[in-house]
Amino acid sequence: MKHTLTILAATTALTAAIGVPAWSAIQSPDDAHLRPFAAVFEESAKSLPLILASDDDDNRGHRKSWWLRFGDDDDDDDDDDDDDDDDRGGKNPAPAGTVAPPQNGLFENGAAPKVQVN
Amino acid sequence: MKSLLATLALTTALTVPGIAMARPVTLTTTLNAYGGDGAYLAFYVTDASDAYVGSLWMAGGKSKYYKHLGDWSRATGGDTAQVNGITGASVGAGRTLEITLELADALFDAGYTLHVDAAVEDMRDSPNEVAVPLTTDGAGTPVRGRRYIASFAYDM
Numbered sequence: 058m059k060h061t062l063t064i065l066a067a068t069t070a071l072t073a074a075i076g077v078p079a080w081s082a083i084q085s086p087d088d089a090h091l092r093p094f095a096a097v098f099e100e101s102a103k104s105l106p107l108i109l110a111s112d113d114d115d116n117r118g119h120r121k122s123w124w125l126r127f128g129d130d131d132d133d134d135d136d137d138d139d140d141d142d143d144d145r146g147g148k149n150p151a152p153a154g155t156v157a158p159p160q161n162g163l164f165e166n167g168a169a170p171k172v173q174v175n
Numbered sequence: 176m177k178s179l180l181a182t183l184a185l186t187t188a189l190t191v192p193g194i195a196m197a198r199p200v201t202l203t204t205t206l207n208a209y210g211g212d213g214a215y216l217a218f219y220v221t222d223a224s225d226a227y228v229g230s231l232w233m234a235g236g237k238s239k240y241y242k243h244l245g246d247w248s249r250a251t252g253g254d255t256a257q258v259n260g261i262t263g264a265s266v267g268a269g270r271t272l273e274i275t276l277e278l279a280d281a282l283f284d285a286g287y288t289l290h291v292d293a294a295v296e297d298m299r300d301s302p303n304e305v306a307v308p309l310t311t312d313g314a315g316t317p318v319r320g321r322r323y324i325a326s327f328a329y330d331m
Binding site for chain 1: 196197220228229230231232233236237238255256257258259260261262263264266267270271272273274275276277278279282
């Protein structure tokens with residue numbers, strides 16, 4: 058008897074754990090406040106920033122996300138050719154002062170902008 | 176005397192249209208202390224039909240990150256030629272970037288809008304962080320960005 062009760066309890070728990078989210082996901086609630094579990098999970102996933110794992114982690118003993126490489130100018134191994142063509146993003150633009158501004162009709166006299174950071 | 180007057184008249188005639196066609200404009204952008212690394216910022220202009228006209232400045236030199244400047248990237252197809260010669264360093268949190276440039280008079284009070292897209296390492300992208308109509312009345316009026324820009328204003 059005790060054994061049967063244990064099996065019943067276990068199967069009920071399993072059914073609840075698997076069935077409730079599945080059932081919830083296929084329901085279309087009339088009330089907008091009652092959202093299926095799947096929608097809740099999906100929404101939380103959407104609200105998180107996208108972080109992609111870098112595929113060229115080195116042996117420094119830690120992982121670096123794609124974004125952690127952003128602006129990491131003192132990283133010796135983040136890019137072999139920062140100033141040249143980059144297969145992930147194309148050629149870097151010419152810095153200000155090295156070539157004339159683009160002729161897009163916005164810059165009168167072709168004068169380069171003057172920039173200051175405080 | 177007569178030739179001097181003629182010369183003066185000629186130089187004046189040549190100079191006045193030049194003055195009338197362009198004016199120095201300073202774009203002042205102050206970032207929040209958002210606690211992250213340097214921000215990439217794309218400054219660009221769209222016309223009255225929301226079509227991309229051109230870029231004014233790109234803060235951040237690595238093109239592989241430009242896709243995070245979503246609206247600019249879509250408008251230009253990520254074409255780095257759009258920002259050749261108008262690209263500088265990314266801007267740190269809490270810092271103020273001042274860009275002074277000669278802008279065509281025709282851009283003001285003619286339905287053009289100045290946009291700023293922003294992106295920061297390991298933080299959310301912020302396309303269209305700022306969008307301000309280019310008007311003479313709007314000059315000097317600071318506006319707040321959506322996420323990273325504490326204050327943006329253009330002065331003439």
